[in-house]
Structures are given as C-alpha cells and as structure tokens.
Amino acid sequence: MTTKGLVIRTVDWRDSDRLLTVMTEDYGKITVKAPNIRRKSSRMGWAGQLFAYCQFTLYEKNGRLTLQDAQMLEQFFSLSRDLDALALGSYFCELLATEGEEDVPAPGMLRLALNSLYALAHHLYDIRQIKAAFELRFLAIAGYEPDLWKCAACGADPEEPMVNLELGQLHCAACRGAFGRSVSAPLSRAALQAARYVLRCDLKKLFSFRLEEGDLELLGAFAEAYCLTRLERGFQTLDFYRSLGGGTKEI
Template structure:
C-alpha cells in the first residue's frame, strides 16, 4: 500500500499489548487520526521519540481501513521547555485533550493544529505564564471550533460597556449584571480589565493572542469565565485540567 507522509502532533498515547502504542495524531490535512505504532515502547524503536505525547513529528504512515500504521518518524519539535516544568507540562496535556475534544476524525484541522502548536510554543519557548496562557488558549480554541461568544455588547440592552459585566457561559453572550439575570443558567462575573482581555482574545490579532497583561483579580475572573465556558459548551470535564489545577498553590485567605 502507498505511504502517506504527514506532519502530526501526538494528542494522546495509549499503551497496548506487547510494546505497541496507539497514538492519536492531529494533522492539518486529515485532522485527528489513530495510528498504531508497533514496538514504540522498545528502546531501539527508530521512532520512539516521535511516539510520545506532545511530540510534533513528520510521519510516514500506511492506511488500512480506519487505521493508520507507523512506518517511520522524524521529530520536528519536542517542546523541551515543557518537559522541565511540571505545571507547564500538565497544562500542555490539557491543551491537547481540549483540542482533541473539538476535532473530528479524518477532517482537516489546520487552524486548530496551528493554535495548539502556538500555545505549546508560548509555554515552552516564550515562557508565557501558564495562568495567562490557559484562558487565552481555551477561549480562542472554542472560537476556532465554532463556539465564539458574543462579547461586543450586552445581549439584552446593547451597551458596549456593560454594567457589572457577566459572561453567560451557556448561551455564550455578554450581559449586564441585571440584564437577563432570570434567563441565565450560569454566568461568570467579569470586570473592565478582564472584559478587555476577553475581547482581545476573541476579536484581536491571533499573532498577538498572548500579548496582554492582567492584575491578579482580573486574571482570576478571566480564567474562571474561560474554564466555565469551555465546560458548558463542550458539556464535559477534563482529567488533565484536574491534574493541572492540583499543582497550583492554594489561595489562602488573608489575615
């Protein structure tokens, strides 16, 4: 059968019998594909480095029905900066799991792939703070996947500067604190700065996605809104997110 040469990043790896792995790869042309990597757990395997989570590599594959089989692999980027920082690594795994949740099997996903690679690069090479990178990645990923929130004005009264702004994470709209309160199933509070950051993420230049700063309180509001929005829109939780959050220091009340 003819070889298929493609670049892909490992979203997830599953160990199987013997020394094999099943890899979930994200590619630009074919979207999410399942790859059987025989012998990938053996030390002498020629593509062992490619068959680890978050490895970005060039692959030579053979397709048989719904499955792809690995023939050769060559690493392009391992994001070494993540592998020396447990919190950044955990966040990278969450980015991968979240991306997997919004991608389809055998359906091209160049924008989603680019967004994931940029997010990992921001953490690994640019050393962007994980607490800032996380909400920006979550919100922009959901926008690219078709869940873009309406954040230009209050969905009820039309004010561009909502009074006590709230993000309705179920309906995906911005509202004033009093507007639509009875109709909202779940809304997360914002402030002037966190709302500005939200609009920067949703409507701004993707190349400057992580180019903003926020105070601690505004960042907590943005992060809470982004996380709740992702959970509400995708109707699920994420094991990797739970692990990342378990690594964060507890916010102790001040005396």
C-alpha cells in the same frame, strides 16, 4: 501520505504497539497505529511520545493509518522540567484529543497548540494567561465562540459585563434577570477587552495582551468555567493542574 502533526494522546496496544492521536493542520485529528514503537530497539520511539511534533509518513492499511516514518520537528523537552507547565500542556492535549470529530480539518488548531506549548515550555507569559487564551481560542475554533460584542438583552456595550455560561452570551449586570436562573460569569471591562482580543487576533500574537492581577483572575475563571460548561465534562489533567495550586476561582 505525509503530514505534520502533534501527538496529543497515546494508548499502548498489544505487546509493543501504540495508538497515537495526532492533531494535523491538513486532516484535523487522526489516529495512527505505530507498530513496535515501544520496543527499545525502535528507531522512532520518540515519535510515539506526548507532545512530539513530527513530519509523519503514513500509509493506509485495512482502513487504518499506520506509521511508516517520522522526522522530529519539536518535542518540547523543557516541559518536563516544570510540573505546572507539564500539567497544563497535558490538559491542552486532553482538550484537543477529546473534542471534535476525526479526519475533519480544523484550521488553526494545530498552530494554537504549538504556540501554546512553546509559550509554556519557554515561560514567555504568565501561565494563567496562556491557559485562558488557549481555552477561549480553542472553543472558538471548535465552534463554541461566545458572543462578547454587545448585551444580548439590551444591545449595549456593558459597563459591568457578565457572560451567560450556557448560552455564551454577553449581558449587562442589570440584565441578568433576562437569563433566568442560569449561571453567569462576571468580567471587568479590561478582562472583556482581552477576551475579545483573544477570539479574533492573529494566532502569532495570541498572548500579546496585559492585564492587572484582578482582571487576569476574572478572565481565567470565565474561560475555564465556560469551557467546562459548553463541553459538559471534566478533565483529569485539569484536576491535576488544580491540585498543584494552579486552579482558578470557581464561579
């Protein structure tokens, strides 16, 4: 079996082996045993590192996929030269590794990861813009896409938009009472339009939008809060990214 995949988690196992979680386009998330890859003499040590994008040759043994060979396609070395980008890339990988079932195709997920890591590594866009776009598109692919097209209470296109974080539903500020005491995130019109764009655009153009500072802050705060609310958990890598000063305002 041959497939292209991105290493999104590594776990040392036994004396010199490593278990790799790999995001592939054909099979979704898979676990691969990499025998002896931690030995200094290993000719494929680079394939057992986080962010390694390779063409993997695998074979199945005792119900487990085992690494036979690998050809490096990209390793995103430049992430290591920017601690903020490295921390955010690690957060992206933790999201990918901890959400969803294994061996279930997730069309677009690998391309989302590769495009986002490339943008981080080459400083192509504001890091906050990359983070918000990744979170929202990741959630959409994972089955948590918010409904941002009209107010869930009155059906209008809100002038003062808000999004209920538990339900993922857009509503007018005036309709907030219809959602009880649950928390809603405010958005500006510009931030709402950007979120709509991110959810439906071609992945090649995921980051091709511009926002003023205040609008970008609103988009980032909403994307992070919605992600944590829907997944019902925190992430150590996100905490580390925040500790570097890269966090968003809390809702």
